[in-house]
Amino acid sequence: xxxxxxxxxxxxxxxxxxxGHGGRSAMTCMYRCADQCAHPAPNTSDxxxxxxxxxxxxxxRGLLGGAAAxxxxxxxxxxxxxxxxxxxxxxxxxxxxRPPAGDELRIDAPEYGRPIGxxxxxxxxxxxxxxPNGYDWSVTMSWGxxxxxxAPDFDFDNQSVEAQQGQFGYNCDxxxxxxxxxxxxxxxxxxxxxxxxxxxxxxGWTDAESATEEQLRIAMAAHGFSVVEIERVGDTGEWRPxxxxxxxxxxxxxxEFKLVGPAAGSDLLKTSDDPSGTTVLGTLNNCAGGxxxxxxxxxxxENFHQYFGATDDxxxxxxxxxxxxxxxxxxxxxRRGWERVEDRFDVASEPNEPNRYGWVVEIDPYDRTSTPRKxxxxxxxxxxxxxxxxxxxxxxxxxxxxxxxxxxxYKFVSKKKxxxxxxKRHRDHNKTLxxxxxxxxxxxxxxxxxxxxxxxxDGLFDGTGEWLPLIExxxxxxxxxxxxxxxxxxxxxxxxxxxxxxxxxxxxxxxPITGTVYVALTNNNRRTPAEVDExxxxxxxxxxxxxxxDEDNGxxxxxxxxxxxxxxxxxxxxxxxYYDGFDKSQVSMISCPDNVAFDPxxxxxLATDGMPGSAGVHDGMFVMPIEGDDKGHLRRFSSxxxxxxxxxxxxTPDGRTALMAIQHPGELSGATTENRxxxxxxGNQPRPSVVTVWRKTPGNDRPFIGD
Ligand code: FEO
Ligand code: CA
Ligand code: CA
Numbered sequence: 001x002x003x004x005x006x007x008x009x010x011x012x013x014x015x016x017x018x019x020g021h022g023g024r025s026a027m028t029c030m031y032r033c034a035d036q037c038a039h040p041a042p043n044t045s046d047x048x049x050x051x052x053x054x055x056x057x058x059x060x061r062g063l064l065g066g067a068a069a070x071x072x073x074x075x076x077x078x079x080x081x082x083x084x085x086x087x088x089x090x091x092x093x094x095x096x097x098r099p100p101a102g103d104e105l106r107i108d109a110p111e112y113g114r115p116i117g118x119x120x121x122x123x124x125x126x127x128x129x130x131x132p133n134g135y136d137w138s139v140t141m142s143w144g145x146x147x148x149x150x151a152p153d154f155d156f157d158n159q160s161v162e163a164q165q166g167q168f169g170y171n172c173d174x175x176x177x178x179x180x181x182x183x184x185x186x187x188x189x190x191x192x193x194x195x196x197x198x199x200x201x202x203x204g205w206t207d208a209e210s211a212t213e214e215q216l217r218i219a220m221a222a223h224g225f226s227v228v229e230i231e232r233v234g235d236t237g238e239w240r241p242x243x244x245x246x247x248x249x250x251x252x253x254x255x256e257f258k259l260v261g262p263a264a265g266s267d268l269l270k271t272s273d274d275p276s277g278t279t280v281l282g283t284l285n286n287c288a289g290g291x292x293x294x295x296x297x298x299x300x301x302e303n304f305h306q307y308f309g310a311t312d313d314x315x316x317x318x319x320x321x322x323x324x325x326x327x328x329x330x331x332x333x334x335r336r337g338w339e340r341v342e343d344r345f346d347v348a349s350e351p352n353e354p355n356r357y358g359w360v361v362e363i364d365p366y367d368r369t370s371t372p373r374k375x376x377x378x379x380x381x382x383x384x385x386x387x388x389x390x391x392x393x394x395x396x397x398x399x400x401x402x403x404x405x406x407x408x409x410y411k412f413v414s415k416k417k418x419x420x421x422x423x424k425r426h427r428d429h430n431k432t433l434x435x436x437x438x439x440x441x442x443x444x445x446x447x448x449x450x451x452x453x454x455x456x457x458d459g460l461f462d463g464t465g466e467w468l469p470l471i472e473x474x475x476x477x478x479x480x481x482x483x484x485x486x487x488x489x490x491x492x493x494x495x496x497x498x499x500x501x502x503x504x505x506x507x508x509x510x511x512p513i514t515g516t517v518y519v520a521l522t523n524n525n526r527r528t529p530a531e532v533d534e535x536x537x538x539x540x541x542x543x544x545x546x547x548x549x550d551e552d553n554g555x556x557x558x559x560x561x562x563x564x565x566x567x568x569x570x571x572x573x574x575x576x577x578y579y580d581g582f583d584k585s586q587v588s589m590i591s592c593p594d595n596v597a598f599d600p601x602x603x604x605x606l607a608t609d610g611m612p613g614s615a616g617v618h619d620g621m622f623v624m625p626i627e628g629d630d631k632g633h634l635r636r637f638s639s640x641x642x643x644x645x646x647x648x649x650x651x652t653p654d655g656r657t658a659l660m661a662i663q664h665p666g667e668l669s670g671a672t673t674e675n676r677x678x679x680x681x682x683g684n685q686p687r688p689s690v691v692t693v694w695r696k697t698p699g700n701d702r703p704f705i706g707d
Contacts, residue, residue: 034306041405045495107654110704114601120635123617127642142689164221169193172661174289175648189228192286208337220253227365237656237694249368253282263376263487288385294430300383304357309334312348379490389510391557401505409442440467441499446534462564509596517549520593543570543591582632599651609645619646641680643667655704
């Protein structure tokens with residue numbers, strides 16, 4: 001066997017297939033984020049790395065459980081502080097009405113702490129979905145399937161703007177299942193559509209400049225969000241769309257969104273089409289998200305910069321600085337050609353239009369007539385997503401990542417308090433909670449000051465942290481910036497207060513029982529040895545890591561916390577990897593963690609984006625217990641087709657079904673409709689899809705997902 005240690009006797013991080021794109025295919029980089037890895041990271045602030053941060057005394061983790069709120073089954077969110085130890089049940093809705101409160105769900109869910117028992121899937125390159133023995137899967141929705149009533153069936157060779165506006169959009173990412181009845185036999189499948197890949201959508205596509213206007217508009221219509229009514233198939237865990245589609249809804253690039261919160265109506269948000277600065281058409285590049293305890297969806301607008309072209313140079317110095325920090329072009333050119341069909345996508349004529357994207361949007365899937373809102377109080381950056389918990393005093397806390405190399409982790413704390421229950425009055429109140437509050441950005445400080453010159457003396461990458469205020473009590477805490485400027489140009493505001501530059505913060509999710517917050521840091525192959533710190537301890541971090549955060553005193557509204565690295569991803573045989581202290585000979589290899597979820601048994605689920613490039617196998621879902629004897633025993637639960645990343649995921653409240661989004665199947669360099677690199681799911685053109693996984697043998701003593 002060849003020596004893989006370069007004669008050092010020490011295994012190095014796997015030097016596999018570094019394509020300069022952080023693990024993704026070059027085609028994915030081009031379409032999803034406009035090659036932002038290929039140019040310098042836009043955070044050029046002199047905000048310090050680890051070296052100048054003040055070292056603080058070793059601090060033990062905050063007490064778990066102090067604010068540990070009860071699981072609200074079905075939302076993945078947590079209930080109010082009054083329900084501190086008792087598991088409660090979900091908001092349940094009657095179609096088209098408000099979700100009633102209370103212990104409504106009549107389901108059997110796995111008990112908390114139940115061990116996992118399935119046989120791990122081996123990493124592979126099969127162009128299909130692979131699940132463990134004893135499980136089955138099916139496609140629930142694919143790109144082009146009808147969503148709105150009256151929408152036509154999909155016809156790849158006869159696509160139209162009108163059809164796509166009523167059909168399931170492209171590249172599904174976030175997945176949530178919200179109950180419509182008490183037995184969880186009917187539900188709302190809520191999915192976003194992050195971006196399009198025109199090479200795989202249209203025959204003969206060459207580039208945006210030579211595309212037809214119809215093609216450009218179809219792509220615009222394929223972005224956005226879908227709400228699809230689904231039903232269980234017999235007594236299995238399988239889901240399928242209902243025929244009646246009464247609650248269904250498609251939001252796309254011409255759907256109306258209302259800007260709310262302190263920056264709504266600001267001059268910075270006014271355009272020729274919208275002199276009020278309050279109404280935006282469309283939501284773009286929606287990536288991960290969350291479900292609130294009041295049964296709405298939060299969805300993050302991520303790489304919105306790529307949709308804007310310029311017909312002339314941007315010469316104003318302030319605008320150039322602002323555009324530069326967000327990667328928006330300042331010289332003539334195009335990426336997607338949308339400015340050819342709508343002037344608002346030309347920053348030379350509408351320089352404020354990009355300011356109207358990069359927000360967290362809140363959608364009420366229970367009311368298809370509601371106007372979705374863009375929440376300016378949560379700041380504007382490349383939002384991966386937002387997940388909500390309730391603080392001890394009842395205020396709502398949202399955790400958010402800004403997914404770019406060297407960008408930051410944020411937290412919002414509402415001014416007003418959550419009102420438990422889903423009667424109309426309380427729900428209407430709760431739907432205003434994210435419109436006003438405090439905004440913070442995170443600074444991580446290691447407790448091993450000798451690192452990186454020598455390994456941490458306590459054997460852990462851990463330490464303390466602070467939430468640095470950007471907005472507090474309705475006032476800006478950033479010198480020289482107004483409240484509106486802090487919220488619209490949040491990256492520039494954060495640069496001024498000294499947060500920690502992270503390795504691409506993706507999904508961030510508080511555990512529904514313990515309150516511990518888990519952060520997926522997917523990778524950063526541009527961090528140099530001089531730039532490492534204890535929270536981002538590896539240069540050229542191709543594999544990513546997972547950090548846990550425990551708020552001080554177990555209070556989600558605290559302004560300080562302790563933290564610890566839970567997983568240093570990569571080859572388990574590599575001494576530079578760490579799997580929460582578990583015997584690494586028994587774990588599955590994971591890299592590029594992206595989406596975070598929890599099942600009713602309290603286990604941590606991770607979905608990956610980048611394993612083909614970083615590990616030579618397809619992406620998938622992984623599950624890991626976070627306490628007990630099996631703590632750290634991470635196993636692969638699924639793998640996805642060629643070229644795809646695995647997104648979602650979500651586990652239904654009864655623990656019987658896992659749903660995952662198969663995003664961009666076949667998206668490999670050189671792929672076209674004639675040169676297919678995947679034929680998932682129907683043996684023809686690849687179609688992004690939501691897949692349901694369930695156990696084949698329900699009713700036995702291990703009926704649940706992950707058992
Ligand atoms: Fe759209 Fe950060 O992944
Ligand atoms: Ca340490
Ligand atoms: Ca993501």
